[in-house]
Each structure stands twice: as C-alpha cells, then as structure tokens.
Amino acid sequence: MTAPLPPAHFAGNPVEIARNLLGGTLVRQVPDHENRVGIRLTGTIVEVEAYDCPRDPACTAGRFHAARSADMAIPPGTWLFWTAHGHPLLQVACRPEGVSASVLIRAIQPLEGLGQMLTFRPVTRERDLTNGPAKLVYALGLDPARISGRPVNAPELHLLPPPAPLPDEMVEVTARVGIREGRTLPWRFTVRGNPWVSPAAPSMDLALSPAE
DNA sequence: ACTTCGATGCTCT
DNA sequence: GAGCATCGAAGTA
Numbered sequence: 122m123t124a125p126l127p128p129a130h131f132a133g134n135p136v137e138i139a140r141n142l143l144g145g146t147l148v149r150q151v152p153d154h155e156n157r158v159g160i161r162l163t164g165t166i167v168e169v170e171a172y173d174c175p176r177d178p179a180c181t182a183g184r185f186h187a188a189r190s191a192d193m194a195i196p197p198g199t200w201l202f203w204t205a206h207g208h209p210l211l212q213v214a215c216r217p218e219g220v221s222a223s224v225l226i227r228a229i230q231p232l233e234g235l236g237q238m239l240t241f242r243p244v245t246r247e248r249d250l251t252n253g254p255a256k257l258v259y260a261l262g263l264d265p266a267r268i269s270g271r272p273v274n275a276p277e278l279h280l281l282p283p284p285a286p287l288p289d290e291m292v293e294v295t296a297r298v299g300i301r302e303g304r305t306l307p308w309r310f311t312v313r314g315n316p317w318v319s320p321a322a323p324s325m326d327l328a329l330s331p332a333e
Numbered sequence: 334a335c336t337t338c339g340a341t342g343c344t345c346t
Numbered sequence: 347g348a349g350c351a352t353c354g355a356a357g358t359a
Contacts, residue, residue, distance in 0.1 A: 170340070179340075206341045207352030225340065255341055299340050321341085 125279035128198020128272050131224070135171040135215040139224045140310050142169050143292055144283030147229050149261040150276055151237070160237055162261050164229030164251055166280075167315045170297045171308040172212075174221040179303030198273045202265040205299075208255035209265045213273050213280075227254045227298070227309075230317040238262075253319045287312065296323040 125148070131138055143166055151160040172179060195201060196218040203210040203225070216222040229251045231238060241262040244250050251257040258265075261278075268278055293313040296304055298321040311318045 172340075203340060204354050205339050207339095207354080208341045210340060212340090227340085249342095253342070259342095297340070301339090 123281050123284075125274040126198075126282055127274050128196070130198065131213050131215045131273060132197040132217055133215065135173050135222045135224050136308055138215055139169040139171040139308070140292065141283075141286055142166055142224060142226075142280070143310050143312055144287040146232065146281040146283075147226065147257075147261075148279050148281060149234075149263065150278070151262060152277070160234060162234035162237055163232040164257070164261075165232055165312075166226060166228075167230050167312040168226075168228035168318050169310050170225040170227055171215075171310075172223050172225065173216075173308075177222075177303055177306065177308075179297065179300040179306070195270075200268050200271050200273055200275070200278060202258075202269050205255075209258050209263070210254040211258050211263065211268075225254060226257065228252045228311075228317055228319045229257050230315065231260075248316055252317050253321070298323055300324055 126145075145166045147164050147166055149162040151162060195214045197215050199214045201212055201214055201223070203212060210225060212223040212225045214223050231251055235247075235250075238250055238260040239247075242250060242256065242260040249256070251260045263278065268275075271278070273280060291313050293311045294307045295309045295311065296307060297309045298319070304324045309323060
C-alpha cells in the first residue's frame with residue numbers, strides 16, 4: 122500500500138514532477154454519511170502538463186499570468202483550480218512558495234467507481250468521461266471551493282505515485298494544448314496509445330531541444 | 334459596472 | 347473542424 126505523495130514532493134521542477142506523475146493514481150474519497158463508508162473514485166493519470174513561471178511564456182505572457190498573480194503565494198503541494206472558459210481545471214502548485222508553477226492534470230483512466238462517476242457526469246461514450254482537464258473534475262464530483270487550498274495529500278483528494286516510473290518508450294512528449302505563447306515547449310506528457318488521453322491536438326510542433 | 338480574455342466542452346456539420 | 351456557451355478575474359472608469 123503506497124502512501125499518498127506529500128506536499129514536499131512538489132517543491133521542485135514542475136516538468137520533472139509532471140513526467141513522473143504519469144501512471145500514478147488520482148484518488149477521490151466521497152464521504153457517504155448514510156453508510157459511513159467513503160466511496161472511492163480512482164483513475165490512472167494518463168495526461169499531464171507543466172507550467173513554470175516565470176521562464177514559461179504561456180505563464181508569464183500578458184495578463185495571463187498577471188491575472189493569477191495571487192497564486193504565487195500558494196505553497197507547493199497545494200491543490201488549486203484554474204478557470205478557463207467557465208470550466209475548472211485541477212492542478213498542483215509546485216516549486217517553493219512565492220514562485221508560480223504547477224502541474225495540470227489533463228486526463229485520467231477510470232479505475233474504481235466508474236458508475237458513480239457517470240452519475241456526476243453522464244456521457245454517452247464512456248471514453249469521454251474523463252479525457253479532458255475539466256471533464257475529470259466533473260466526473261469526480263470535485264467542488265473547487267472545497268478542494269482549492271487543501272494539501273495535495275488530503276484524504277478527500279490525493280495522489281499515489283506509479284509503482285515504477287513509466288519507461289520513456291511509454292511516454293509521449295508533445296506541446297501543450299490550447300495556449301498561445303510557449304507553444305514549442307515539450308511540456309505535455311501522455312501515456313502513448315492510451316485511449317483515455319484527451320482528444321485535443323497539441324498546439325504546435327516542439328522546440329528542437331527540450332527546455333531543461 | 335462594464336469589457337475582455339481564456340490551460341474547455343459540447344453540438345452540430 | 348467550426349461555432350458557441352460559459353464564468354471568474356483584471357483592467358478600465
């Protein structure tokens with residue numbers, strides 16, 4: 122039984138942390154007051170992205186970063202939500218407090234509690250349940266107001282590391298999705314060939330050499 | 334108070 | 347693959 126990743130695990134480079142999160146497990150415990158037994162919703166992490174201010178143009182560019190400058194006070198290993206187009210996106214703050222950087226969880230493959238997830242987020246095609254950053258937030262029934270600011274190892278929502286780091290040949294490295302600046306940075310990591318990876322196309326071709 | 338923007342998702346062709 | 351609804355936050359006034 123592996124222990125949840127502690128907040129200290131996220132006090133580093135979000136690019137490395139994101140890469141090593143692939144194959145891990147996102148665990149959501151839903152309190153069930155009737156049975157006094159928590160319902161467990163879990164999924165394997167199959168897609169993540171890294172954001173790393175201030176060297177990251179996607180993060181620093183224009184008002185994009187300034188808009189969330191308040192996030193810079195958040196200590197590493199804290200759950201937080203980005204809002205884009207009215208949808209909440211789940212991420213974990215990284216690096217030391219005072220530096221804005223994060224890992225964005227973009228897709229999971231459901232493991233436990235698929236039926237419960239479908240009640241939170243009814244879909245016709247099962248594969249559409251959690252194959253997007255906001256989709257998984259809805260499918261897990263996460264309330265941003267309740268989760269945001271909580272430590273990443275909180276009982277109600279935490280992460281388990283992969284049994285072993287995924288070998289490089291299983292990891293596909295591409296450009297991040299849906300951004301204007303920083304399109305060439307190879308900071309999106311997906312499990313190669315996994316059908317639960319989001320359908321969104323990466324924003325552009327990669328830089329010749331990965332940035333650190 | 335009003336305007337603009339976006340790390341998205343959904344519903345059509 | 348294109349169009350649009352969505353909503354929280356910043357900037358402007």
